[in-house]
Amino acid sequence: MNPGGKLSPDLRAAMLGSAPALVGVGAFSAVINILALTGSVYMLQIYDRVLPSQSVPTLVGFTIGMLGLYAVYGLLDFVRLRLLVRIGNRLHKTLQQQVFALSLSLPLLGGQNASRLQPLRDLDQLRAFLSGLGPTVIFDAPWIPFYLLVIYLLHPSLGLLATSGAIVVVLLTVIAEILGRGPAARASETLVSQRNLADSGRRNAEVVRAMGLSGRLAGRWSEINHAYLAHQERLSDIVGATGSLSRALRMALQSSVLGLGAYLVIGGEASPGVIIASSILLGRSLAPVDAALANWRGFVSFRQSYSQLTAALAAFGSRGELMQLPRPEAMLKVEDLTIAPPGQQKPTVTNVSFHLSCGAGMAIVGPSGSGKTTLVRALVGVWQPLRGMVRLDEASLDQWGHEQLGAYVGYLPQDVELFDGTVADNISRFGGAGDAKGVLAAARAAGVDKMIMRLPDGFQTRVGEGGAALSSGQRQLVGLARALYGDPFLVVLDEPNSNLDVDGDAALAGAILAVRRRGGIVIVVAHRPSALTNIDSVLVMANGTLHSFGSREEVLANVIRPFPSTAARSASAVPMQKGISGHA
Template sequence: MKTKRVFDGQRGVITSIFVASIFVNLLVLTAPLYMLQLFARVMASGSLPTLLALTTGAAIALVFFFLFDVIRQRLVARLGSRLEARLSPAVLQALISGALPAALRSAEPIRDIQDLRGFVTSPVFIALLDAPWSILFIALIFVFSPILGLVAVAGLAVLLTLGVLSEMMARKPGETAEEAARETNAAVEEMMLNAEIIHAMGKTNAQIGRWRGRAFTAILFGTLVTDRVALMTSLAKATRMGLQIAVLGVGVVLVINNQLTPGLMIASSILLGRAAAPVEQSIAGWRALLKARSAVARLNLLLAHAETEGARMELPDPDGRLSVEGATVVLPGRQDPLLMDITLTLQPGHALGLIGPSGAGKTTFARALVGLQPLVRGHVRIDDAALTDWDPEQIGRHIGFLPQQVELFRGTIAENIAMMDPGAKPSDVVAAAKRARVHELILALPGGYNAEVGPRGSYLSAGQRQRIGLARAFFGDRKLIVLDEPNANLDPEGEEALASAIEAACARGAIVVVVTHRLNLLRRVSHAALLQDGRIARFGEARQIIEAATQPLSRHQGDPGQDPKVTPLAPRRAARQGHGADSTAAEGAPS
């Protein structure tokens, strides 16, 4: 499969831009040719009709110059728009799909696309298009006078040398400044996400100091790049002006010696200015060119890593049978697997409670069930078809997921329940809220379903956000619903509503997998599994596992008024009891 590149599919627009540039640069010759004819014909003959004819021809040529230049500018603008319109969806899809390495999973590629579009529509890009035409203009000067041609070549060589020096001087500090700027922006995003805890714990100055160190590096090297490019730009301007003076001075000597006409001298000066202008502008915009080049390199790397798969055939809508076969997860940089040979089967209507100590792999397993965590070995199957064989859009309509950290979009409660789908029916939104037992809670809020949740759901409490996220997981025809610590922020009333929602979902034929330690929820599920060190230490009917888990409670003094948490035993005890279907490895503890 051919790897996508940034400029793939833009050949027609780029070709049109080059064709327009041909006409623009040919019509640039209007002024020097007009000047040449004035000295050669009009001033020699004094013919006003000739002057009128030449002026009319020049005016027509300028009209065409204007038209072709406008066309080129618009084509360049269209190229920038097409690049952003084509690349942004592909980049977003790659970022959301999780198919990229961790180093590429950020919002920076979107900024790279915007930087690339800004460069394409800038005067620097136009100057680069015009730069090859400098050779033609220098060749014409050679035709007029070989001596002036040699002067022009020497001056242009100096300008090109300044351009190369500018690139060499700005490359390393420019890369360092860009990297530091990205780290600075990432630090600011982290500070904004954790602004409340930073302020509450009195670490504002410490965090600003941490940010200042990165920002100082970006500022220092950015200033260094600016200074070096400015130095080269000023030298280029002085060189161009000196070059035109040199051409005029040498031209006057040639005119005095009758080796050149005044018209050819002035025409050579105009052509030299036109030949040197693109090189000078390129030097002035060298930093923008460096940023654009880095952006293209990063985008090409991202597109190379992104999986570009063709459209998949849709399978029949699933009944909801779930089977996990030898699921193994190993993260990059780690030798020990997070999950090892997880195997289990659930039928429609089953509910599975996942328990285990911190770091046992519960969240990783939950993410693997919904396709967010790739497996190095094994399969997650729905209706005997591996999750990776389903069309993501199709199977996604039948999977509900509630992560530990519930994030809401800026919008209304109804929009968040429908995952911002503009085609969602209000009746389906209300039905999902009722399934999640949050309909009355929503109606009690000011504005009801039309209430704004604010940025990241900040207008709602943590418990309210979690229950809205639960309704989102129940929206539509969900056959598999995975809930990761869904009762972490719920009060007893909310926890009871959650348990009722799980029972109702199972009654409709859905499979519910819930990560929890609360016995109140474990008593309402049909199956339970104990994860320990990335393996299933015990799997079976929830009743049996609850009995084994709560036996130690009779030997300890507990608070009968609280719902206990299930906490696994130490690994050595689990090893003594074995890992078979009848082994037990759970111990209760008060919450």
């Protein structure tokens, strides 16, 4: 089930944690399958003992015993299903936090291919399958030979006929699995593409409406949906054909067993009860096959989800416990940093090196496409470098756990995304309502406290999905307050004034100065000159390389002329000021 042959330790631990309960399910299944002989034994006694003796008390005794055994059968089957529901829920609860964290990290680790991985959906699929009737097939299937053996004990000829028919029915099921595997995989892939396109359209609803893209996107969605339906039809045809053939063969087989039993009774080789008992036993022996065909889509979905979740957890899962490192307080060092977008090997930023001491403020400037945003994504640990290192106080970023590093880093991306919750929730990074002082301090540092208090419910105002209740400028200021929350050592702001007015620019300049005064490091990606207030050094990016780096006055004097072309990649850096160094 795991093509790569590597099982995630977390998934293995979760499965092993369910082992005792699965053993219990297996034990209940064993008793249930033995009790399933009740009908055959009852009919055998009716035909062989009750009818010849015409004894009503014997009939009543056998009937009471039969009803009691079936009551136990029903109770055990109910308990077995309850156990399976709890096994599915336990697996889900054990893995839910890690899988959710994985789903958040996949776009940053797997690039475009990550959109085809749906770990949360896969986990839900595992839980749904384990909580249903599908697993009972796995526990009941090993009992098929037992029922065939009982039929063989009734008469060898009946056993041979039943065994031959059962083999054919099982082979049909295997053929359905082999033929349906390809269409099922392709249907799953096209379904993911279909959902991704629909989600993308919803996220960009304004652009779609304003630019008249609805019809074109609908046409593209229809093409993907047509392919999905074609694969589904192919899968349904395969499963339907094998299922119909299996049912027809099974009914013919049961009738043949009845006919052969009658022939044996006529010849004096068997008693009349054998006819009915063997037919009931044959139906019971093939019940797991019926259940497998009825739950075929569940089996296919479970196999795909298990394989995909295993691969995702093994490739991108937890790195294990990392040692807690002290809060950084001295420097940021970048060493020969080469970066490519997630999932790609062609770098977009190459061989960038610089050093900043505590209290430094640096601006990153350069033309569009020069690699500024790519660089800052690596500085905060969002994108992993192909080569080189980013260090805080000599410790590379991969030595920090994400949660611990996040407490020491403040990041404001170009596109500010707020989460559905209150303003206080977003500023505190959903750390709870217990740190009102910290939330207020961050809002004051960003110069947004008065604006927030003018909102309908102040800090308890719900911002809506994506911050829809706020304007672009308000979202950017709330995002700035979130970046400053907890007094992080490294604050990285990517075009923080793109939606700000004059008052917002002043608040931004004050926030930058405050971070520097308390010994933090501020890095600002800037296109507007107002963002360079209270900045003492500038790094110029061009064509994915560090073009120059030094004091603000020196660097800006040198880049008044147009930014260099590819031929200028080897340009040497401007001499550094005290506490600042760098090279290309």
